[in-house]
Amino acid sequence: MxxxxxxxxxxxxxxxxxxxxxxxxxxxxxxxxxxxxxxxxxxxxxxxxxLNYRCRSAFKLLEIDDRFDILRPGYSVVDCGAAPGAWSQVAVERVNSNGKNTDLPCGTVIGIDLLNIASLDGAHFLSSHDITDPVTHARILELLPNKQAHVILSDMAPNASGFKEMDHEKLITMCFTLLDLAERVLQPEGTLVCKYWDGIFAPKLQEKLSDVFSGVRVLKPKACRKDSAELFFLARMYKKPAK
Structure with missing residues (x-):
């Protein structure tokens, strides 16, 4: 389980x-x-x-990591759309970025959001930062050891308009921007986890992910509400383009 x-x-x-x-x-x-x-x-x-998690979404990442072992001590993680910080909490625990376990390597967690994120021991938060901005990319590279991340996480979503098709398209577009970020910061054979809402544009995103990752899975963790269109892509073994 x-x-x-x-x-x-x-x-x-x-x-x-x-x-x-x-x-x-x-x-x-x-x-x-x-x-x-x-x-x-x-x-x-x-x-x-x-359990003192900032919101229930922590359990989505906990399930994904327990099943697929994507977060390991010493890993560097970039958490996109991090507010309020629940996924970063999980990442801090799993990669040991707060150094609580002195017998294990100490990782790095960087969280980015347009909103303010309350501080968290073991995480570097870039509040009021746009994940699509090259300035943000440069700041992430400054904070990453060896200028590369093992994992990119994304639980980000647009403000809901009430029109499902429009919101779906907006979120898929946001997910596509993660591929630009991956090209800048994700190491070869790295992992990307991104939330999306099911709809007509999801296959196009999956196809693009499959072009640059060796394995892509569709996941619906138990903490996702049954009536929600929320799903996650787990993309592994990044094939970093040659420069």
Whole structure:
């Protein structure tokens, strides 16, 4: 199973102890009630609080890493769309970038977002930075040991417009920009994980990823909501273009 024993116990406890309070729903709009009801009954929300992760999305990366072993002590990781920092928290733990385990190599975690990201021990955050900006690329290279990353992570997404097809296309476009970043910073045989929303442009992205990575998988971690179009591409063994 993808969850560690600690995570499993936390989720089982959350399901057993989580209470629904009608008082918290009183006076709220139908949409707000639906959101709150879903949050109150979501074991990953409770587990993220219990384990001090900044949001439930941490469990998506935990599952991916537990299954495919993409984050190892000593690795350098670039986390795109990092706010509020949950994926960076996972990366810090797995690559030992805070140096807590003195018996293991110490890695590097760099998080980038247009939004502000609260500081985190073991991570370098570039808040108010555009991942498509060459200036941001240059700053990332300055922070990376040997100017190369082992892994690029992306949980970024555009602000939702309410039009699924438009939002899907925007996110796919954002994912394509990661290939420019990979060409600048990802080492040969490196790994890319990127979130996308399923739709008509997803095959085009998968085809492009397959051109520059030896293996591409489609993943839907258990922490993704069942009614969500959210999926992830796991692209491995980067074939870095010759300069």
């Amino acid at each position: 993808w969850l560690s024993a600690v995570h499993k116990r936390c989720l089982h406890t959350s399901l057993r102890l989580l209470k629904k309070s009608p008082k918290t729903l009183k006076g709220r709009t139908t949409t707000a009630q639906h959101w709150l009801f879903r949050q109150l009954n979501d074991p990953f929300v409770k587990a993220s609080h219990d």
